[in-house]
Amino acid sequence: MTLWRLEWVRLTRTGRILILLAVFFSMGIIGPLTVRYLPELLDSAGGGQEVIVQLPPVSPEFAMASFLSNAIQLGLLAIAFVGAAALAIDAKPEISVFFRSRATIRQILFPRFVMTAGAAVVAFTVGVITAVVVSGVLIDWPDAASTIVASSLVALYLVFAVAVIALFGSLVRRVPATALLTIGSLIVLSVVGVYEPIAAWMPSYLVGGFDGIIGGGDFVYWRSIAATVALIAGALWLTVVRLENREV
Amino acid sequence: MIQTSRLVKRYDDTVALNGIDLSIESGLVYGLIGPNGAGKTTLLGILAGLRSATSGSLHLMSDHFAVLPDSPAFDPWMTAYEVVDLARNLAPTDVSEDAVGPVLEQAGLAPAAHRKTSGFSRGMLQRLGIAATVVGEPELLLLDEPAAALDPAGRREVLDLVAAMRGRSTVLFSSHILDDVEEVCDEIGIMRRGELVYDGSLDGLIARQGPQTVYTVEVRAEAAGLAHALLTRPWVLMAKARGSKLTVETKSQDAAEQYLVAALAEYGAPVVAMAPHVRTLEEIFLEVTT
Numbered sequence: 001m002t003l004w005r006l007e008w009v010r011l012t013r014t015g016r017i018l019i020l021l022a023v024f025f026s027m028g029i030i031g032p033l034t035v036r037y038l039p040e041l042l043d044s045a046g047g048g049q050e051v052i053v054q055l056p057p058v059s060p061e062f063a064m065a066s067f068l069s070n071a072i073q074l075g076l077l078a079i080a081f082v083g084a085a086a087l088a089i090d091a092k093p094e095i096s097v098f099f100r101s102r103a104t105i106r107q108i109l110f111p112r113f114v115m116t117a118g119a120a121v122v123a124f125t126v127g128v129i130t131a132v133v134v135s136g137v138l139i140d141w142p143d144a145a146s147t148i149v150a151s152s153l154v155a156l157y158l159v160f161a162v163a164v165i166a167l168f169g170s171l172v173r174r175v176p177a178t179a180l181l182t183i184g185s186l187i188v189l190s191v192v193g194v195y196e197p198i199a200a201w202m203p204s205y206l207v208g209g210f211d212g213i214i215g216g217g218d219f220v221y222w223r224s225i226a227a228t229v230a231l232i233a234g235a236l237w238l239t240v241v242r243l244e245n246r247e248v
Numbered sequence: 249m250i251q252t253s254r255l256v257k258r259y260d261d262t263v264a265l266n267g268i269d270l271s272i273e274s275g276l277v278y279g280l281i282g283p284n285g286a287g288k289t290t291l292l293g294i295l296a297g298l299r300s301a302t303s304g305s306l307h308l309m310s311d312h313f314a315v316l317p318d319s320p321a322f323d324p325w326m327t328a329y330e331v332v333d334l335a336r337n338l339a340p341t342d343v344s345e346d347a348v349g350p351v352l353e354q355a356g357l358a359p360a361a362h363r364k365t366s367g368f369s370r371g372m373l374q375r376l377g378i379a380a381t382v383v384g385e386p387e388l389l390l391l392d393e394p395a396a397a398l399d400p401a402g403r404r405e406v407l408d409l410v411a412a413m414r415g416r417s418t419v420l421f422s423s424h425i426l427d428d429v430e431e432v433c434d435e436i437g438i439m440r441r442g443e444l445v446y447d448g449s450l451d452g453l454i455a456r457q458g459p460q461t462v463y464t465v466e467v468r469a470e471a472a473g474l475a476h477a478l479l480t481r482p483w484v485l486m487a488k489a490r491g492s493k494l495t496v497e498t499k500s501q502d503a504a505e506q507y508l509v510a511a512l513a514e515y516g517a518p519v520v521a522m523a524p525h526v527r528t529l530e531e532i533f534l535e536v537t538t
Contacts, residue, residue: 001334006326013325094321098331098380101296101315102338248298 003107007086007115016082020123023078024071028130031067036138060135060142065211067131068154072207075124076161076186083116083165084178089243091175096248105243109166113236117162121155142214150213153206153221160203160228161186163235170242203228249274250295250388250418255304257290264290266442267304272435274309275415279429280422282439283537288422289318292390295420312340313388318396320377324366328357331365332379339384347383355379356405370397378406389413391421395428407432426529440537453532460501462525463508465494468518477515483507495525
C-alpha cells in the first residue's frame with residue numbers, strides 16, 4: 001500500500017468517485033434532454049394561453065451550455081465535499097498522527113490533491129462525453145475540437161477548485177467547514193469576476209469560456225489560464241507552508 | 249539517544265512544559281509517568297515533531313521513529329493489513345511485505361487482517377496501532393499510553409512486546425499504569441505540572457526517598473494492643489494496627505534497628521514476620537507528584 005494507492009482506494013471504496021461520476025453523468029443526460037424537449041414541455045404546460053416564451057434555437061451549443069450550467073453547480077458542490085474528505089488532513093488528529101509522523105506534508109498532500117483533481121476532471125469528462133452523445137442523438141453533434149478546448153478550460157477551473165479545497169483544509173480542520181468555505185469563496189470569486197477590468201484574469205472566466213468557445217467565439221482566455229495556474233501553484237504552496245507549521 | 253534542554257511549551261498563558269531537561273540513552277525502555285495534565289502527551293508530541301516547542305532544544309539520535317497516540321485511529325475503510333502495509337511502506341528502512349503477516353500475528357490480529365478497521369474495538373485499534381508502529385523496525389518508539397485500552401491479556405502482550413524492543417530500539421512510553429512502568433522500564437521520568445521532577449532509575453528513586461523508617465510486623469494475634477503500647481515509646485512516630493498486621497514508623501532507621509525488635513520481645517509479641525515496608529512506585533509517585 002502506497003500513499004497513491006491509498007487515495008485510489010479512498011475514492012473507490014468509499015464510493016466518492018461514484019458520487020462525482022453520477023452527478024456529472026446525470027447532468028450530461030439532463031442538459032441536452034431538457035434543451036431538446038423544453039419547447040414541448042412549455043407548450044404542454046402553458047398550451048392555449050397568451051404567454052410567449054422565447055428560447056434560443058434548439059442546438060448542440062445550447063445543449064452543451066445547459067449541461068455546463070447545471071453540472072458546474074452541483075458538480076462543484078460534490079467536488080467540494082469529496083475533496084474536503086481527503087484534503088482536510090488534520091480533520092481527525094489520531095489519523096493525522098499516523099501520516100504526519102511517517103511522511104512529509106508534501107508526500108501526504110500531493111497524492112490527495114492529484115487524485116482528487118483527477119477524479120473531478122475524469123467525472124467532468126464523463127459528463128461532457130455523455131452530453132455530447134445525448135446531444136448528438138437528440139439534436140446534433142457539437143463541434144469536437146471546440147468542445148475539447150472548452151472542456152479543458154473548465155477542467156482547469158476544477159483543478160483550481162480542488163487547490164482551494166486544499167488551502168481551506170490547511171486553514172480549518174473540519175471537513176464540512178473546509179467544503180463550505182471552498183464553495184463560499186468560489187461564489188465570491190465568481191461575483192468579483194463580473195467586474196469588467198479584472199474579469200479576464202479570474203479563474204471563473206474559464207467557465208464562461210465553455211459557452212464562448214463552443215458558440216464559435218474567439219479564444220481570449222490566456223490571461224485567465226495564466227492566472228489560474230499561478231493561483232493553483234500559490235494555493236498549494238500556501239497549503240504546504242500552513243500545514244508544516246500547524247500542530248496536530 | 250534523546251536529549252532535550254530547557255524545553256518549554258506555552259499555550260497562551262498556560263505553561264504545558266516548563267524547562268524539561270531529558271536524557272535517554274539508546275536502547276533503553278523509558279517510562280514517563282505523571283498525573284493528567286502533567287505534560288506527557290505534549291512532550292511526546294514535541295519529540296515526534298507533531299508540536300513545536302516554544303523554546304529550548306531537542307536532539308534525537310535518529311529520525312527513524314514511530315509514534316503511537318493514546319487513541320489510535322485509522323481510515324475506517326482500510327483493512328488492518330493495509331494499515332500495517334502502508335506503515336511498512338512509509339518506513340525509512342526497506343522492510344519486506346512479508347513482515348506484515350507476522351507483525352499482525354504478533355499483535356493478535358491475524359484473524360482480522362483483512363477486515364475493515366471500522367468494526368474494530370478500541371483494544372483492537374490499539375493493537376493495530378502497535379503493529380503499525382513496530383513493523384518499520386524504528387530506532388525510536390514513542391508510545392502514549394500503549395496499554396490503556398487493553399484487557400489484561402492484551403496488556404501482557406504489549407508489555408512483552410515493549411520489553412522485547414529493549415536493546416533493539418529506544419522506547420519512550422507514557423503510562424498511568426504504574427505497575428507496567430515498574431515492570432518493563434529501565435529508567436523513569438516523573439512529570440508534574442509541566443516539569444520533570446525525577447529522571448533516573450527506579451532504584452535511584454526509591455533510594456532517594458531516604459532511610460527506611462517504616463516497618464511491617466505480623467503477629468499471631470490482634471495487633472491493636474501492641475500498637476497502643478509502642479506509641480508510648482519516644483522513638484516511635486506512628487503505630488497502626490490492622491488485624492494481625494502492624495505498621496510502625498520510627499524516628500530513624502537506627503531506632504528501628506536497635507529498639508523495635510527488643511520492644512516487641514519485651515511485650516512478648518508472637519511475631520510471625522517483620523520486614524521493612526517497601527514503598528510501591530504508586531506511593532512514591534503520589535509523594536512526588538502531590
